[in-house]
Amino acid sequence: MKTLLTILLVNVCGCAATITGANRLKNSDFESQLHEGWSLQVEHGVLVSRDSRFATSGKYSLQIHNPSPSNEGYYGCNQAMVAPKAGTWARLEATMKIKDLNGRAGIDIHFLDSTGKRLPVYDASLIIEESNLSEDWTTYSVDFPTPKGTETLIIAAFLKGQGSVWIDDASLAIIKADEKAATYPTSGAMLLRKKDPTIWFDFAESKVFRDTPVPENEPTDKITLETARNEREAFQLVIRPQAEMKNCSIEFTEFVSNNATKISKNALSFSVVGYVNITEKSTYDGVIGLNPDYLAPHERFDCIEGKNNPIWIMASVSENVGGGIYSGHVILKAKGKIVARIPLEITVWDFALPQRTHLLVRSNFWFSLVRKFDNRKANQILDDYYRNLAHHRVNAFANIDIKTEIVGESLICVFADFDHKASRLLNTHEFTAITVGPFLGDASGWEYRRTWSGLDPASPRFENFLSQYCKKLENHLESKGWLNRCWLQYWDEPPLHDPGLENILEIGRIIKKSAPHLKIYMTKWPIPELYDIVDIWCIPFTRIRFRQNRVTARKKEKEIVCVYHNDPYIDTPLIDKRLYAWRYRIANIDGAYAWWNLTFWQTDPYINPHMLEEKWSGRSSYLKAGDGVLLYPNPQGSGAPVNSLRWEVFTQGLEDYEYFWLLEQRINTVRTRLESDKEFTNYASYRVKEIIAQVIEDYFDTWNRDVDYLYALRRRIANEILIVQERPLVFIKTDPPEGQATKHKKIKVYGIAEKGTKISINGEAVLVGINGSFSSEAHLIEDRCIQVTAELHKFRKTVKRFF
DSSP states (O other), X not given: OOOOSSEEEOOSTTOOEEEESOOOSTTTTOXXXXXXXXXEEOOTTOEEEEEXXXXXXXXXXXXXXXXXXXXXXXXXXXXXXXXXXXXXXXXXXXXXXXXXXXXXXXXXXXXXXXXXXXXXXXXXXXXXXXXXXXXXXXXXXXXXXXXXXXXXXXXXXXXXXXXXXXXXXXXXXXXXEOHHHHTSOOXXXXXXXOSSSEXXXXXXXXXXXXXXXXXXXXXXXXXXXEEXXXXXXXXXXXXXXXXXXXXXXXXXXXXXXXXXXXXXXXXXXXXXEEEEEEOSOSSTTOOOEEEEEEEEOOSSEEEOTTSOEEXXXXXXXXXXXXXXXXXXXXXXXXXXXXXXXXXXEEEEEEEEOOSSOSSEEEEOOOXXXXXXXXXXXXXXXXXXXXXXXXXXXXXEOOEEOOEEEEETTEEEEEOHHHHHHHHIIIIISOOSOEEEOOOOBOTTOGGGOOXXXXXXXXXXXXXXXXHHHHHHHHHHHHHHTOTTTEEEOOBSSOOTTOTTHHHHHHHHHHHXXXXXXXXXXXXXXOXXXXXXXXXXXXXEOSTTTOOHHHHHHHHHTTOEEEEEOOOOOXXXXXXXXXXXXXXXXXXXXXXXXXXXXXXXXXXOTTTOOSOEEEOTTSOEEEOOTTTTBSEEOOTTXXXXXEEBHHHHHHHHHHHXXXXXXXXXXXXXXXXXXXXXXXXXXXXHHHHHHHXXXXXXXXXXXXXXXXXXXXXXXXXXXXXXXXXXXXXSOEEEEEESOTTOOOOOSSEEEEEEEOTTXXXXXXXXXXXXXXXXXXXXXXXXXXXXXXXXXXXXXTEEEEEEEEO
């Protein structure tokens, strides 16, 4: 039996967390007989027992095996325990192995009240749902709070369906986070002015609370901002006056470089960071109370006495600005008088981010809810919101229906309204893709299917008219040049074990048979039943649903793989939102549905960030803070939406993605100019992943939240983009890879360079082959780095790798 006595963890979002006390599960490693701690639920032909053939530690694991499709119940074992105090966060963890699973298996937690009635809580489980899948041991975990009114927890290890599941090393323990650490400034925060009002700098990704401590450094003389061309880069200026400051404003000078080129003062803008009150944590490391989130577009503002008043400052550097260092000032005024002039230096790297993003990200906003807060004409509202999405490198999740009419046995399609809407999205706003109907159903299953053109999908006439529709749609999209940009979404998240699944699949087959070039989009993880139907997948981005081998297999079939997640919570660290794009890239996916909604304004989000969601099943629940709300209504009652810190920081991550894309493109260009070497054939992908791995250890749950380190690494990426095409051309690999902690006395360094290039490592010459290849070993020098210098004729270049 394993007991946890205050173990420090760093594997959840890179944030130090503490598991306190013992594992609350009895016989959780199944080394004792099952009746010691577990109650069995079995039926004739179903095996629930300890298995000595497979185990991750010790001698035994739990096996649940059902060979018969006639056994349709839930089988396994469970144990009850007294629930932790309401609001207490715990972590359920287990290692599981499956074989030929056709159904659902894993561990589920039931929350019971004092009468034994089960509470409607469904987000605390480790459940694998698959079709004929076998998978080796994998460790899964989920964090959850104890709901109010819970008296008892039932932990149920189960199998429903055919196949086998093995479970080992299960645990359930209390988890805590250092709440004070979440409210500290980042390691890169800098004091700018000590006298009243105190003014300090922090990164865009920092959550500056009203009482976040002021940095303790001696005042620095300026703020430094670094950006590419065609990039938006932000920071926070924090004002803390001893007495209330009324009628404040921020102004900017022009920014001038050494060669007299300029960045207009109009390229900079500011917003006042606003706060919303969080009453319940969204995750174990969330922060209750006032949290910074919305970015109010005030021309004038007041600063609260003795509190932090953060100002979000954004520099939008156009593609036409030349590279260089630009100097200017940020001016703080109160009642029209200058209070402080803060020097700001903007370094513009001499490369531009592409206009169109190479990561397909889609988000949704509900127009009907926006209309509750904005009474303008529909076109005015839509244009403002579409512009906001495009400005943030995000596509609108727009599902457009096409008007149809049945005349006898013929289907008439009227495309005029569709063409107008599609052209607006694809041409005017330059979105990458949209979806089209008919939309027939969702996770509620076949029983709750929708009618289309007055037809029930189960009716005998449906197939004929759907076939006509798909043929006409395919021909029309091809004539408009939109065939690859308009995806048909006929079902969302079809339940894998719905009795009507075969009917849902048959609709997909009809579409493919009638219009083989139409692209079908579906929110579902890849299962064999859908392989010949779906062209664009959208998969839950969780360890228990996302399988890298299946993603790789679908991409080899030239299919598009996206992910979705619903966790943009206000009370969690901002850095997590920037790192989404880093996680997408290392997972090798094409895009993301982020988020399911930007404007789920059931109530005023400034007052209540916990929205009430009514489920199709009739039950309702309050969403976590910020779920469905990344934009806020304009406080003037009409106008463009108000951005949130989360929305802006997420976009900065999308811009980081373009850094990775640019670096790959430039490496591939150099690759064609060097001698062929199989070790460096895929160097572009290798190098980008090596860089990202210095922040992202596991793209599901483990990454580095050090904002200062992230900016230092971004600076190194920018430098590599600038010099990788400079001569002498050289590629470098190390063993271990860059960024890994190492106790080795020496690092193996090998690479390939232009023919005739001289190579030295840490100042010592190494032998270079005729084809430009070289290999050596070297000690780490100052700053824990390896320094490789390449020389060819008049050209000289130094490349560093850090450990």
